[in-house]
Amino acid sequence: MPGAPRLDEHSFVGNLLTTDSVPAHRRREYWREALSRTFGAVDISVPDGVYSGTIRTASLGGLKVTKVDGDPLEARRTPRLIAQGDEDEYVVVKLVSQGVARLEQDGRDIGVRPGEVFIYDMARPVRLLFPQCFQTKSIVLSRQVLGLCESDLRQITASPLSSDTPLGGLLSVLLSRLADTAGSHRPYAREVLARSVVDLLNVLADEQLGRISEGTPSGDAAMLLQIRTFIGRHLADADLTPEVIARAHHISVRYLHKIFEGEGITVSRWIQSRRLEACRQDLLHREAANRTIAAVAHRWGFTSAAHFSRVFRAAYGMSPSEYRDTHRP
Structure with missing residues (x-):
């Protein structure tokens, strides 16, 4: 100004x-x-x-x-x-x-x-x-x-x-x-500290949301938090699959599915829900008004615009374009 x-x-x-x-x-x-x-x-x-x-x-x-x-x-x-x-x-x-x-x-x-x-x-x-x-x-x-x-x-x-x-x-x-x-830490130490901070914040969130009980195995809970953080960081990667996640954490795919059982959702559904939320946020941005629906979908790892539109409608009750027109300020 x-x-x-x-x-x-x-x-x-x-x-x-x-x-x-x-x-x-x-x-x-x-x-x-x-x-x-x-x-x-x-x-x-x-x-x-x-x-x-x-x-x-x-x-x-x-x-x-x-x-x-x-x-x-x-x-x-x-x-x-x-x-x-x-x-x-x-x-x-x-x-x-x-x-x-x-x-x-x-x-x-x-x-x-x-x-x-x-x-x-x-x-x-x-x-x-x-x-x-x-x-x-x-x-x-x-x-x-x-x-x-x-x-x-x-x-x-x-x-x-x-x-x-x-x-x-x-x-x-x-x-x-x-x-x-x-500002005084070396780059590698900063990455380690950042991961620790995010893990602690996830523990706090789960505690406030009532997801952690005395009966939850501590090893499973810690691994679940690490995996959820990993998914958040790699959400835009179209190749993010249960196999990729399991390999990155040196666990079996079977064990990966086991620790997600307590969430009441599969790993793939969890990834999809996080991607849908990221897309929903993008659709509300004024500067993204000229971005196509396909571009928004691809930005967050959806390889098919048609599939994205179907799952978005199922989650939010309207198509992505209708959602943007209805909710954008």
């Missing part, structure tokens, strides 16, 4: 965004753009004369780790902003390390204290309020990497995880350490 400040070289050094060297009259717009670049487009409001903020970012495999220090603010991701961008492919896992926060999403309105972790989804409207100076440490990751369907994701957003619980405490410490050290 004309006259808007840009994130230029005098204020951006490596993985650092800060208002320190920005003139006071430009800081509000600069800070809005810095937050949007990091987490996705947001509308922010801040008290008059309060524009101070610093964002440190580092990559961790396919994840993004951030540490934010800022003055009081309110950030909203509105349907208008969601329709304009592609950030709705991402989920944010955030630790409040200093200050307090308030989060609204999916009909829930929660208060978050220091040491608590919460999750929000960029695909749906969200309001985040920091009434005082704050520090947060976050991980931004793809919905496909997390491997949760839409209905499951809606159940775990805006549900704070206390550091007093075993898994919540582990995630809180891990997030804090990663935000402080992510």
